[in-house]
Amino acid sequence: MINLSIPKTAGCLLIICLVHINSIVKAQNSVKEPVVQEEKINSLLQKMTLEEKVGQMNQYNGFWEITGPAPKDGDAKKKYDHLRKGMVGAVLNVKGTENVRKLQEIAVKETRLGIPLLFGYDVIHGHKTLFPIPLGEAASWDLAAIETSARTAAIEASAAGINWTFAPMVDITRDARWGRVMEGAGEDTYLGTKIGLARIKGFQGDDLAANNTIIACAKHFAGYGFAEAGRDYNTVDVGTSTLYNTILPPFKAAVEAGVQTVMNSFNTLNGVPATGNKWLQRDILKDAWKFNGFVVSDWGSGMEMIDHGFAANLKQVAEQSANAGSDMDMESYAYVNHLKELVETGKVDIKLVDDAVRRILRVKYKLGLFDDPYKYCDAAREKELIYNPAHAVAALDVAKRSIVLLKNTYVKGSGRPLLPLAKNQQKIGVIGALANDKNSPLGSWRIGSDDNTAVSVLEGLKKYSSNLTYAKGADLAIGKTDFINEVKINETDTSGFKEAIQLASNSDMVIMVLGEHGFQSGEGRSRTKLNLPGVQQQLLEAVYAVNKNIVLVLMNGRPLAITWADENIPSIVETWQLGSQTGHAIAQVLYGDYNPSGKLPMTFPRSVGQVPVYYNTLNTGRPGPKPEVFWSHYGDESNKPLYPFGFGLSYTSFAYSNLVINDANPAAVKVTATVTNTGKLDGEEVAQLYMRDKVASVVRPVKELKGFSKFSLKAGEARQVSFTLTAAELGFYDNTGTFVLEPGDFDLMIGGNSVEGVKGSFTLK
Numbered sequence: 001m002i003n004l005s006i007p008k009t010a011g012c013l014l015i016i017c018l019v020h021i022n023s024i025v026k027a028q029n030s031v032k033e034p035v036v037q038e039e040k041i042n043s044l045l046q047k048m049t050l051e052e053k054v055g056q057m058n059q060y061n062g063f064w065e066i067t068g069p070a071p072k073d074g075d076a077k078k079k080y081d082h083l084r085k086g087m088v089g090a091v092l093n094v095k096g097t098e099n100v101r102k103l104q105e106i107a108v109k110e111t112r113l114g115i116p117l118l119f120g121y122d123v124i125h126g127h128k129t130l131f132p133i134p135l136g137e138a139a140s141w142d143l144a145a146i147e148t149s150a151r152t153a154a155i156e157a158s159a160a161g162i163n164w165t166f167a168p169m170v171d172i173t174r175d176a177r178w179g180r181v182m183e184g185a186g187e188d189t190y191l192g193t194k195i196g197l198a199r200i201k202g203f204q205g206d207d208l209a210a211n212n213t214i215i216a217c218a219k220h221f222a223g224y225g226f227a228e229a230g231r232d233y234n235t236v237d238v239g240t241s242t243l244y245n246t247i248l249p250p251f252k253a254a255v256e257a258g259v260q261t262v263m264n265s266f267n268t269l270n271g272v273p274a275t276g277n278k279w280l281q282r283d284i285l286k287d288a289w290k291f292n293g294f295v296v297s298d299w300g301s302g303m304e305m306i307d308h309g310f311a312a313n314l315k316q317v318a319e320q321s322a323n324a325g326s327d328m329d330m331e332s333y334a335y336v337n338h339l340k341e342l343v344e345t346g347k348v349d350i351k352l353v354d355d356a357v358r359r360i361l362r363v364k365y366k367l368g369l370f371d372d373p374y375k376y377c378d379a380a381r382e383k384e385l386i387y388n389p390a391h392a393v394a395a396l397d398v399a400k401r402s403i404v405l406l407k408n409t410y411v412k413g414s415g416r417p418l419l420p421l422a423k424n425q426q427k428i429g430v431i432g433a434l435a436n437d438k439n440s441p442l443g444s445w446r447i448g449s450d451d452n453t454a455v456s457v458l459e460g461l462k463k464y465s466s467n468l469t470y471a472k473g474a475d476l477a478i479g480k481t482d483f484i485n486e487v488k489i490n491e492t493d494t495s496g497f498k499e500a501i502q503l504a505s506n507s508d509m510v511i512m513v514l515g516e517h518g519f520q521s522g523e524g525r526s527r528t529k530l531n532l533p534g535v536q537q538q539l540l541e542a543v544y545a546v547n548k549n550i551v552l553v554l555m556n557g558r559p560l561a562i563t564w565a566d567e568n569i570p571s572i573v574e575t576w577q578l579g580s581q582t583g584h585a586i587a588q589v590l591y592g593d594y595n596p597s598g599k600l601p602m603t604f605p606r607s608v609g610q611v612p613v614y615y616n617t618l619n620t621g622r623p624g625p626k627p628e629v630f631w632s633h634y635g636d637e638s639n640k641p642l643y644p645f646g647f648g649l650s651y652t653s654f655a656y657s658n659l660v661i662n663d664a665n666p667a668a669v670k671v672t673a674t675v676t677n678t679g680k681l682d683g684e685e686v687a688q689l690y691m692r693d694k695v696a697s698v699v700r701p702v703k704e705l706k707g708f709s710k711f712s713l714k715a716g717e718a719r720q721v722s723f724t725l726t727a728a729e730l731g732f733y734d735n736t737g738t739f740v741l742e743p744g745d746f747d748l749m750i751g752g753n754s755v756e757g758v759k760g761s762f763t764l765k
Helices: 008-047 050-056 074-084 097-110 134-138 143-159 179-183 189-204 240-247 249-256 278-288 304-308 314-324 334-344 350-366 379-385 389-402 457-462 497-505 536-544 563-568 582-590
Strands: 058-061 090-092 118-121 217-221 261-264 294-296 404-408 428-431 468-471 509-515 550-555 571-574 654-662 669-677 683-693 704-713 718-725 744-751 758-764
Touching (some): 008 350, 050 334, 050 350, 058 074, 074 097, 097 118, 118 350, 134 143, 134 189, 143 379, 143 389, 189 240, 189 249, 189 704, 217 249, 217 278, 249 261, 278 314, 294 350, 314 334, 314 350, 334 350, 428 497, 457 468, 457 509, 457 582, 497 536, 509 536, 536 550, 550 582, 654 744, 669 683, 669 704, 669 744, 669 758, 683 718, 704 718
Parallel strands (some): 090 118, 217 261, 261 294, 428 468, 550 571
Antiparallel strands (some): 404 571, 669 718, 683 704, 683 744
16 A cells, blocks of 8 residues: 655645546547447448338337247237347336346347337336426425435436436426426426426436436427416417417527427428427427437327328328427337338438437447446346335425415414414314325326325324324225226215214314325316315315315326315415325424425416416406406406416515616626525525516517525524526517527516516616
8 A cells, every 4th residue: 555645735736637637538539438338329220221221210019928929929029030030129118127138138138229218107206206397396396306316316216217207398388287296397488498497407417327227208398388278298389489489488498508408399380290390390399499319209298189180191101200300209009010121212311310320329329228238227226226215205205395385474363374284283274185095195197106106295294293183074085996987076976074074073273184186187187167176175264164174285297277165265375295294394394493495386377268368478468457348358367377487485584675687798698686584584585586588579568577585584684695697698589580680678577486576777788
């Protein structure tokens, strides 16, 4: 052993030098590695037959009992034979190291070239350990927490053999009727972009070759969140301003951040299905944005072009999809059955096939699968990391941050709001089927998890008090409630009301846990009504008639129209579907061990007739209000939402003051304000910066989120928040897709939601 005795200053210099040398080596390697990688890809391409190339563009769903004997007949036999011939590039819905290894061994050992498979899975808000549904996580406005959620999901999923997730969904949506609002980050492009990037970073980590990272997939490209009437898979018809300024920016940012895959969408755009849309996939994504990963179709979206009326048959589907730039066909069987012939007859250029295969191989090289195809097949690691206790700790932290306090008023005669609950063993009645449910809080899109593994609300509350009594009141769901079948809601049975009313009469206060079943939102689960489903509204009113001290805990996957509750119930808490640690997170918030800090990522309507309702609207020529009837409004409802975007209360209060705008440097307008905790409790606040470009060549919204900052303040403490507006925030896309920055007058506001705050203005010259 050599002992080096180095003075502190010399040691520091040595460390600096070593770091510098290491950075130079890394930089050199980063240049060499892509070159070597591309050389390997080109060499492999030259060895591949056309059939093998097409095979890399083919993705199959898990198709037989993998650990059992090989299938002898039927569709499973055909898929098995294709796998052995190198005609499968990726599979989905196969999990577990044993299953993954079995398939990977066939691909590596039995095919001619031994090209490893990709294993895709819907890892949407956790794998086994579940975090809040994505819309709920978005309510945290906490990018570090959201990245942690995705990182934890990647660790568990990769331990189970998965190396590719079909997430994040970065679709912007304004319609709460759409079932998939639960899968995204809400209505705002700026917030949605930031959250999408945090999720991509969490999934992909800092090193794609590490065995605990999985490749991300930005979806759905493009416009899926604008399905007409909020009906899933429906037509999309948007203008170019909405497309360029609202829909596309999260995808562009994802590409710039290095997302490895993009999924096209089910919908048409300008009458062309996205899977066959060359303008979207080649002109914009691959040419203009220089995306070097690959595009995968959504499940069967290729063959659905026949139903759209865009393709006559599956052969034409293959031709249109390949020419348009859809690189991998998921479960349409179009490429594997027809693409070889189309190339041979000149309908599809072999250069396009080579480009698609090169993209797919590139991702496999980046994952390190050619160096070690079994790197995700460590059974010991799987056993250690699935349901690891550290993951539960992380899930609890994110769940608490996702809860939004919507209302917390003083109750007559009490001298204080209902929340936080006093820890003095007051007699509490807990009512609602969801309070004792360990499955629904897991939410939708959790196919890797285990049923009934959530901590129920009742279990969480019992950690704080033994003086709780529970009554279900009424079933929420009846019949099948699995992932595939739609939920059947109880619309008539009120036989449990009597017990619940009696409990409420004998209690000091009542906690009512109401909302949607976990499978009432998600893909294919659109709703025309946004009220409390089934008989829950009747139950709420019946309990209120005998005890007005009610804390309403909402558990749902989308914004709801709860106008009656807002008018009558003193305290309302939006908890979404929080995942594995639901009960503990809700109890800690209700009892004040965590001061709620969430803010709404989507506007809550007063009634479904307002939908789509969102904060960043365009002004009309008759904005109002006016004394006469001729202005843009409803005759039977206010234009204002029930709860605006960015809204969320705390057990303390915050005041904004001293807005200062320094526009001396047009390239970087600096905006500051003072935020003061004016209450008696420590708390977290999300300061939000909104901007309006008052006059522009393309009409701009009445306000747009352009910055936010989440921070803690002790009671009585004040701090200055600072934002810098650059061209990226001040400019916009015109109707040709060109980014422009125009001089003119701008209004600004900094506050705790999209409605209230300190205001100012400046002129950009």
